[in-house]
Amino acid sequence: MVKKPRETRSHPTQLPANRRVKAIRSTILKLTALSRWRCSQSIQTEMLMLYWEIGGILEAQAVGEKDLARLAAGLADRAKLMFKPEVLLAMRRFAKAYPDWGSAHRECFGLLWGYMVGLMQIKDSAQREDYTRRSQREGWTLDELKRQIAARRARSGTF
Numbered sequence: 759m760v761k762k763p764r765e766t767r768s769h770p771t772q773l774p775a776n777r778r779v780k781a782i783r784s785t786i787l788k789l790t791a792l793s794r795w796r797c798s799q800s801i802q803t804e805m806l807m808l809y810w811e812i813g814g815i816l817e818a819q820a821v822g823e824k825d826l827a828r829l830a831a832g833l834a835d836r837a838k839l840m841f842k843p844e845v846l847l848a849m850r851r852f853a854k855a856y857p858d859w860g861s862a863h864r865e866c867f868g869l870l871w872g873y874m875v876g877l878m879q880i881k882d883s884a885q886r887e888d889y890t891r892r893s894q895r896e897g898w899t900l901d902e903l904k905r906q907i908a909a910r911r912a913r914s915g916t917f
Contacts, residue, residue: 807863885910
């Protein structure tokens, strides 16, 4: 999960020249970091939407697990897209879990696709939503999310 930089809108004015230059540099660096963060969020949102749309196609066409392997191989040959069958399956589960893009975008905002692959292993929607919120709220790394899921699975035997 990418952390949002602190937003700044201060404009140094009445400072001595040396401090003013440092303050201006600091402001420019903060604005640049914020802009980069916004760009990365935009890209991540676009990629999530692409994966959701692909998953929707797979779900609507009822593409089974056996066909996913052939599809993945065909995509690699024709378009140099390296989607493993298990990733295509995660896309299908993603679209099924969130039937409309608005809910997917709202619930999953800020999470990278790797998080979604992990979360799609959780079949129970209430538990999946809980782990999604906790990942966002507590700033879990992907490794921490995987650890939490594995620990839960070890305790209960399943999701």
